[in-house]
Amino acid sequence: MLSLGLNVAGSEWIIIIFAALVLILGTNKLPEAAKKLGRAVNEYNKAKQDMQNQMKDYTSHDIGVKGPLGNERDKLEAIARSLGEDPSGKTTEQLKDLIQEKIGRRDDPGAA
Missing domain, CATH: 1.20.5 (Single alpha-helices involved in coiled-coils or other helix-helix interfaces)
Known part of the structure; x- marks a missing residue:
């Protein structure tokens, strides 16, 4: 009720x-x-x-990888190229350090 x-x-x-x-x-x-x-x-x-x-x-950032990458070196080279660096002539460790350095800081002038 x-x-x-x-x-x-x-x-x-x-x-x-x-x-x-x-x-x-x-x-x-x-x-x-x-x-x-x-x-x-x-x-x-x-x-x-x-x-x-x-x-x-x-x-929205496209690193330009079209398919699966075969090994770690290919992946590091693709990442380095997407960051605007030339991976030729660098060892795997140098590429890792370079990527860590680039990703660790922002080059964006608007970033605070």
Whole structure:
């Protein structure tokens, strides 16, 4: 019997919540609360968009590998070329050190 009395549809809940807000906040503070809520939603959307743009920047870099690489040396050479370095004439250890050095720091002038 109790479940029949609380059978309220989705759109009716909006009316009930709005009426409760008017009773709690009053008509004078309701616009101010709506502005604060709008600013909070705007800040959330802006932060979400910034995070998505950052992720796109990090994931959009293509190192140009078209297929599987045979061994570790091939992988290191592909990484070195993608970083703008010439891998010829360097030992495997030198390539590892070079890659670690390049990845460890950012050449991006906008990076802080």
